[in-house]
Amino acid sequence: MPKSKIILDIDLMKLVGAHLIESSRTGKPAFVLDVEGSRVTMRRDNKGKRTPELWLRIEAVESPNMTNENTHFVTEPVTNDELKQGLRSKLIGAARLYIIATQQPANA
Numbered sequence: 001m002p003k004s005k006i007i008l009d010i011d012l013m014k015l016v017g018a019h020l021i022e023s024s025r026t027g028k029p030a031f032v033l034d035v036e037g038s039r040v041t042m043r044r045d046n047k048g049k050r051t052p053e054l055w056l057r058i059e060a061v062e063s064p065n066m067t068n069e070n071t072h073f074v075t076e077p078v079t080n081d082e083l084k085q086g087l088r089s090k091l092i093g094a095a096r097l098y099i100i101a102t103q104q105p106a107n108a
Contacts, residue, residue: 003100008074010093039076060095070094
């Protein structure tokens with residue numbers, strides 16, 4: 001049984017390369033992420049047998065200044081090159097760490 005869990009609330013529109021468009025097919029809003037303009041890493045299967053994977057690294061950083069039960073702020077980390085240019089990590093959400101109580105005594 002897990003001893004803790006983290007719940008992340010992320011505003012996807014704050015991701016680098018994110019756009020909200022109207023689908024030409026359905027007329028409904030659609031979330032689009034410009035892969036080349038984002039911080040997503042694309043991994044392809046060399047044999048072409050699997051669908052490409054898109055990976056995004058996010059960080060949950062603990063902070064004593066959070067409110068509403070939140071314990072961490074969530075950022076999309078910047079690259080070393082971006083750090084050299086003076087860019088900072090962008091806040092994209094918040095997270096809550098929950099400790100799940102166990103039925104065992106503390107000295108067990």
